[in-house]
Amino acid sequence: MSEKEISSKEYYGFIAPRPTVCVSTIDEEGNANIAPYSFVTPVAFDPPLLAISSGLEKDTLLNARDMEGFVVVPLTESWMKKGIETEVSLPREKSEFEEVGLTEKKAEKIGPYHVKEAPVNIECEYWDEFHGEDHSLLIGKVVHISADERAIKNGRINLEELGSICHVKGEEFSVVKEAEKVERE
Ligand SMILES: Cc1cc2nc3c(=O)[nH]c(=O)nc-3n(C[C@H](O)[C@H](O)[C@H](O)COP(=O)(O)O)c2cc1C
Numbered sequence: 001m002s003e004k005e006i007s008s009k010e011y012y013g014f015i016a017p018r019p020t021v022c023v024s025t026i027d028e029e030g031n032a033n034i035a036p037y038s039f040v041t042p043v044a045f046d047p048p049l050l051a052i053s054s055g056l057e058k059d060t061l062l063n064a065r066d067m068e069g070f071v072v073v074p075l076t077e078s079w080m081k082k083g084i085e086t087e088v089s090l091p092r093e094k095s096e097f098e099e100v101g102l103t104e105k106k107a108e109k110i111g112p113y114h115v116k117e118a119p120v121n122i123e124c125e126y127w128d129e130f131h132g133e134d135h136s137l138l139i140g141k142v143v144h145i146s147a148d149e150r151a152i153k154n155g156r157i158n159l160e161e162l163g164s165i166c167h168v169k170g171e172e173f174s175v176v177k178e179a180e181k182v183e184r185e
Contacts, residue, residue, distance in 0.1 A: 017166030025063035038167035069110035077163030119151035
């Protein structure tokens with residue numbers, strides 16, 4: 001087997017495809033913000049911690065820190081295009097929800113909005129951060145999960161019905177609709 005050396009900065013293309021979400025926040029004036037994130041990971045069960053890694057200057061990170069919360073919204077096939085389009089950078093007072101045609105819905109326990117079109121919305125309270133040179137790992141404590149009946153199968157997301165959207169790299173995405181059972185001894 002011949003080996004090819006790859007720049008260490010390209011590592012994330014080999015941790016792929018990555019489940020992709022939109023992260024919804026509000027600023028101090030209550031303006032809504034939403035953006036896609038694929039650097040996303042569960043961190044712990046007790047307390048239930050969930051983290052995203054964000055560029056240091058991004059509104060998502062600044063809002064989540066200032067307002068002490070954010071909503072993680074797993075991206076599914078029905079609103080895939082709009083969710084990805086929320087990447088657009090707008091002035092703080094303009095909402096990406098409105099820009100791409102998504103609907104804000106009041107959350108149960110925190111300030112930022114749910115995405116009405118999304119089957120699952122996960123509310124997180126700000127917990128902590130781990131700062132890197134260019135990104136910060138923003139850690140939230142899950143305080144509420146809203147899921148449509150049709151979004152649930154065997155205690156997990158109904159990916160067979162909904163299609164879980166994962167980012168590969170650049171313009172490439174996977175729509176995951178199959179879960180294979182692997183029997184373990
Ligand atoms: C599929 C996809 C995944 C992304 N994942 C991340 C990520 O994990 N971390 C990050 O900082 N930016 C990520 N981005 C870029 C942000 O979404 C983008 O910079 C956005 O404009 C940030 O918006 P904000 O400044 O309102 O937070 C991703 C973009 C796309 C399209």
